[in-house]
Amino acid sequence: MKKFLDLISDEVKKGFGLAGYEEELGRVTVSNRPDLCEYQCNGAMAGAKKYHKAPLLIAQDVAQKLSDSQVFEEVSAVAPGFLNLKLQRSFVRAYVESMAQTEKFGLEAPEAVQNIVVDYGGPNVAKPLHVGHLRSAAIGESIKRICRYCGHQVTGDVHLGDWGLQMGLIITELKLRKPELPYFDEAYEGDYPAEAPFTMAELEEIYPAASARSKTDAAYKQEAMEAVVKIQKGVRGYHALWKHIMDISLPDVKKNYADLDVEFDLWKGESDAGPLIPEVVELLEKSGLTYESEGALVVDVKEETDTKEIPPCIILKSDGAALYATTDLATIKDRMDSLQADSLIYLADKRQEMHFLQVFRVARKAGIVSPETKMKHIGFGTMNGKDGKPFKTREGGVMRLEYLIRDVNEEMYRKIMESRHEISEEEARRTAKTIGLAAIKYGDLSNQAGKDYIFDVDRFTSFEGDTGPYILYTIVRIKSILGKYQEQGGGLEGLAFKDAQNAPEKELMMKLCGFNEMMEGAFAETAPHRICAYLYDLANAFNKFYHETKILTEEDADKKAGWIALLVLTRNVLETCIDLLGFSAPERM
Numbered sequence: 001m002k003k004f005l006d007l008i009s010d011e012v013k014k015g016f017g018l019a020g021y022e023e024e025l026g027r028v029t030v031s032n033r034p035d036l037c038e039y040q041c042n043g044a045m046a047g048a049k050k051y052h053k054a055p056l057l058i059a060q061d062v063a064q065k066l067s068d069s070q071v072f073e074e075v076s077a078v079a080p081g082f083l084n085l086k087l088q089r090s091f092v093r094a095y096v097e098s099m100a101q102t103e104k105f106g107l108e109a110p111e112a113v114q115n116i117v118v119d120y121g122g123p124n125v126a127k128p129l130h131v132g133h134l135r136s137a138a139i140g141e142s143i144k145r146i147c148r149y150c151g152h153q154v155t156g157d158v159h160l161g162d163w164g165l166q167m168g169l170i171i172t173e174l175k176l177r178k179p180e181l182p183y184f185d186e187a188y189e190g191d192y193p194a195e196a197p198f199t200m201a202e203l204e205e206i207y208p209a210a211s212a213r214s215k216t217d218a219a220y221k222q223e224a225m226e227a228v229v230k231i232q233k234g235v236r237g238y239h240a241l242w243k244h245i246m247d248i249s250l251p252d253v254k255k256n257y258a259d260l261d262v263e264f265d266l267w268k269g270e271s272d273a274g275p276l277i278p279e280v281v282e283l284l285e286k287s288g289l290t291y292e293s294e295g296a297l298v299v300d301v302k303e304e305t306d307t308k309e310i311p312p313c314i315i316l317k318s319d320g321a322a323l324y325a326t327t328d329l330a331t332i333k334d335r336m337d338s339l340q341a342d343s344l345i346y347l348a349d350k351r352q353e354m355h356f357l358q359v360f361r362v363a364r365k366a367g368i369v370s371p372e373t374k375m376k377h378i379g380f381g382t383m384n385g386k387d388g389k390p391f392k393t394r395e396g397g398v399m400r401l402e403y404l405i406r407d408v409n410e411e412m413y414r415k416i417m418e419s420r421h422e423i424s425e426e427e428a429r430r431t432a433k434t435i436g437l438a439a440i441k442y443g444d445l446s447n448q449a450g451k452d453y454i455f456d457v458d459r460f461t462s463f464e465g466d467t468g469p470y471i472l473y474t475i476v477r478i479k480s481i482l483g484k485y486q487e488q489g490g491g492l493e494g495l496a497f498k499d500a501q502n503a504p505e506k507e508l509m510m511k512l513c514g515f516n517e518m519m520e521g522a523f524a525e526t527a528p529h530r531i532c533a534y535l536y537d538l539a540n541a542f543n544k545f546y547h548e549t550k551i552l553t554e555e556d557a558d559k560k561a562g563w564i565a566l567l568v569l570t571r572n573v574l575e576t577c578i579d580l581l582g583f584s585a586p587e588r589m
Helices: 004-018 043-051 055-065 089-101 131-149 165-177 200-214 218-232 236-259 270-286 324-339 350-365 401-419 425-445 468-487 503-513 515-524 528-548 557-581
Strands: 028-030 039-041 072-078 082-087 115-119 153-157 290-293 296-299 313-316 343-349 374-380
Touching: 004 028, 004 039, 004 043, 004 055, 004 082, 004 515, 043 055, 043 082, 055 072, 055 082, 082 089, 089 503, 089 557, 115 131, 115 324, 131 153, 131 343, 131 374, 131 401, 131 425, 131 515, 131 528, 131 557, 165 200, 165 218, 165 236, 200 218, 200 236, 218 236, 236 401, 270 290, 270 296, 270 313, 270 324, 313 324, 313 350, 324 350, 343 350, 350 374, 401 425, 425 468, 425 528, 425 557, 468 528, 468 557, 503 528, 503 557, 515 528, 528 557
Parallel strands: 115 153, 115 343, 343 374
Antiparallel strands: 028 039, 039 082, 072 082, 290 296, 296 313
16 A cells, blocks of 8 residues: 555646656655645755746646645645645545555555564673663564564564673682582583572672672683683583573573563574584684784774774684674574574664674675675663663662562552552552553653663653653543443444544544554664654544544434544554554553
């Protein structure tokens, strides 16, 4: 189904052609002066120089040709040469009718289906998820859903940090505390215990202690780095301890993501790329890209067009240990071999821009990816507190993600109980969890990914303004009206749309008509904030229509049925959008 704006542009292009001008001048945009018109075309301004004619005269010629258009109710040429356009109500009604009758509201299937891998999450195992993990999870989950909705094959991978220094630090600290454990006895040949020699609570205490000590004890840190190499090389006792850490940590990680309604198709980590590293290193060496620098194996990635210094990409350290770049390259090879990826999308802090630039260039130079493969790093900004600094606990530490979710849910529960005394505690808790997730995710996703933002619990949990709860309240209001209509004996199927009866109704219809264009833009730009902006505008348009229209008390049954049809479509579009953002609406609030 053709996009609404394209249909309008096609009509104006036809007018330019009939008037003897180049059709491409007829491109239409939404009006920046809604008080004057609904859409506008500035093509006459661009055509003035080519046709040596005043733009107002060109606009008048085109307006005359469009005077009997079935698309426009009004076309006027205004100085210095704008075309102001107002749509026929029947044209708008026909489009929303087609949206309601077509799968995905008429969103066109892609010309070529892509295999897309979205790499998001990325937590380090053995450490609790903290607020810094929210952005990659929320943005990545939404991008995955957007790509799927637009018709592509998408694989979401958590890409765990399960092979880095934190593992070496934990094992080194464990060796210091419990040197008698068989894992540290090189002569031990028996089976290792099935049960881990620590609990999750102990693990959460061990890591911070080890991390703090490594900052002041160089020998301790060196031992931890050597432990990482032993894990990577498969030293039996160290690998067994690593497996215990994974088994203890993963359930907690999965619970946190489940609370965010974030799902991964693959639960792979850096360790899964381990067996491929020798092959990747050999490939790089045979291609002649590598050379030795201070004992390390590196690849130059700078290009003549670079305007800033791009350092070489380190593939192996002097002790032979792999780095993030090495495991990322091996992971890319795995994704190309096993998933035949056409596009790789990475969610990570924007401060990692140089890392991904280096890795992507090495992958291209070495032929690990094809020339057509798209690789994109979406660098996100920082989630800050009201003081403008990275979000912290009251004690000044990094807040655990589960505590943030808990605090938001408690605030929503308090607000629900204050406003609805008749609700049961069980329903209030359940509803608070649903609205709380919307508050968190919408609060994050409504910002452009690359920008820092202030996480303001009071604002994000408000039922007014550009917030998740406001969007949900709008959906619940529509559900309530539809429920009452059914209680009156009305059905929600097969209802006929009517031409708009008033300006707010027409405005709501036109907002609905912009869904497909918005979705194509959100996919092309991998930009969930585009959906948030659309949701807010659509919710506002509905609420304006609602306040100015007596829907359920309308005596004309056909007119009422037309409004109900419009409400059903509005609800469906709103619910589709929030699902793409990764949350849902309750039945009542």
